[in-house]
Amino acid sequence: MLSRLYHLHTLSALHCGTGQSVGVVDLPIARARATHLPIVPGSSLRGVLRQEIGALDADLERALFGPRTIKDNASSFAGALAVGDAHLLVLPVRALAGILCYATSPFILRRYARDLESAGLKAPAIPRPGNAQHALVATGSVNLLENTLVLEDLDLAAQRNGLTQEWATTIAALVHPDDAAGQGDFSARFAILPDDILGYLSETATELRTRISIDQDSGTVKKGALWFEEHLPAESVLWGLYALSDSNEPNQPRTAEALATAVRKQLPLGSGALLQLGGQAGVGRGLVRLLTQETGA
Known part of the structure; x- marks a missing residue:
């Protein structure tokens, strides 16, 4: 198994939330339970990577993430990519x-x-x-x-x-x-x-931003449609680990090194691949650079 380091560099305010309100903040960002420091869940990043890679190479997506649909046990297998949570490094x-x-x-x-x-x-x-x-x-x-x-x-x-x-x-x-x-x-x-x-x-x-929803008929704010969202500010840096194993796909063996090479051909991870994480894509939130370590253990 290949273990690699990755970094996230936020280019705009980032909201990866928990869906639960805390105090006056209706939509807080995700935080580690023990330290209460901000994190980006690995599942959020993995989902975005699946979408990005799937649009470029369906076979590589299948090897990394497993099949999108499972018809029976014979057609199921685990993906080769595991992505850990990203932890706050620089605020x-x-x-x-x-x-x-x-x-x-x-x-x-x-x-x-x-x-x-x-x-x-x-x-x-x-x-x-x-x-x-x-x-x-x-x-x-x-x-x-x-x-x-x-x-x-x-x-x-x-x-x-x-x-x-x-x-x-x-x-x-x-x-x-x-x-x-x-x-x-x-x-x-x-x-x-x-x-x-x-x-x-x-x-x-962290940033707190006020959001409203407009009634399409009256052009005014809907009753009760006012909420507060927490964001990690732009220029934050987070880090995490990801791991690649040999492909588990039946009849299509690929080594972890071969998969890593294939990913690098599709995404410029060494210099920073531009991704959109979290919500509010339509208003420019969640733009990040994903950078991965090219060599290591």
């Missing part, structure tokens, strides 16, 4: 200096480093902010006002840090593989925040 947060800061935390980086290493990639050592009101930024950060990082309504004492720069360079190379300017911009706005601060921002720095 874009409004900054007083530099407009935007790409924020993460030691807890997130520890989990990310584990998956980097399982995929055969090297992870830098993880630095820790000195205290709960302290942040680490890349050496060329544009987000500092003297020695202070101001994010939303939070003032954090900040320090330029070499290991933080290494992490910024590592992530930027994976998310912007063919864009030197994009890598430089990402690194200049990268920061490692205390876990508690990042957790707080992951709940308060």
Whole structure:
């Protein structure tokens, strides 16, 4: 079985929801139960990939995802592709200096480093902010006002840090593989925040958008048709793992490597395939770049 790393880079606000309301938010985004950090369910991504690949190569779709309809047990088999959930890696947060800061935390980086290493990639050592009101930024950060990082309504004492720069360079190379300017911009706005601060921002720095429904006859808002949707902001970065096994399709054996090669021929996953995830496609929401690791364990 081939295990590979993938990243999602949101180009517009993304809503992958749970269908359940929480408090004043009618349609919240999906979050991990234990950490309450945002996720994109692997099933959402797998469904979109099936649609995209199926439109290009029906035989490859069948091998990766299994048959669309099952007539009997003899015609059924499991697909070769397994897609894990995408976890929040970098949250874009409004900054007083530099407009935007790409924020993460030691807890997130520890989990990310584990998956980097399982995929055969090297992870830098993880630095820790000195205290709960302290942040680490890349050496060329544009987000500092003297020695202070101001994010939303939070003032954090900040320090330029070499290991933080290494992490910024590592992530930027994976998310912007063919864009030197994009890598430089990402690194200049990268920061490692205390876990508690990042957790707080992951709940308060997401986007809430108000939606209404118009009555077609009167041209006014339908009674009760007002709701609030939560979105991950554009420029968020998430990561996950996917796995490919040899094809289970009877009489058509294909190795995992052969399937991976076939997928790369159909979708530009190395440089970023443009996909639409979640709802509100008609209003431009959910545009993401899917990038996958080309080599590894």
